[in-house]
Amino acid sequence: MNEVLGLADPNTLARVVGVICFAVGAWLGSWFPDIDRIAVLRLRHRSTVTHGCAAPALTFVAARATGSEWAGWVAAGFAAGVGLHLAFDLFPGKWRGFALVDVPRLGRCTKAVSVVWLFANVFMCTGLAVWTVPAPNIVSFTACLAVVGALYLYGVLKKREHFAAGPLLTLLSLGADAL
Ligand SMILES: [Zn+2]
Structure with a gap:
């Protein structure tokens, strides 16, 4: 069975494990920004x-410091997950209250600043993910995209987004720019 799937090839196996590490990182990244709700x-x-x-x-720098390829996959996934989260936050129902980004000690930003902040950071997160994903080949890269696509669908179903295409189009155009 392993031969049929090509899993006997250590490179293939390494990429499968890599994509799994990417998926774990992306899942963590997709909910990480909202830890700001934790009171402490x-x-x-x-x-x-x-x-x-x-x-x-920081996750990328830490992954680099460990020198582990797996940590690199997790870090790339984490950046993609945070980028996805911010892409959703870029399309709130209304730009009021919690929809606006908050700078500690300075308070809530205006809509314009919030949009620019979120857009710029979606770009940097997708760029970080695209540039740092280790040893990309077309199959593993597509598998990583599929992971992000699955998390996007989960986000759409969970949030019942009216502007469901917005986050996806933003991610795709910025991701393609970073390539
Ligand atoms: Zn958020």
């Missing part, structure tokens, strides 16, 4: 601390 962190919801590319960038 003393952040307001939609804080720029968690709704930005800082955590994915």
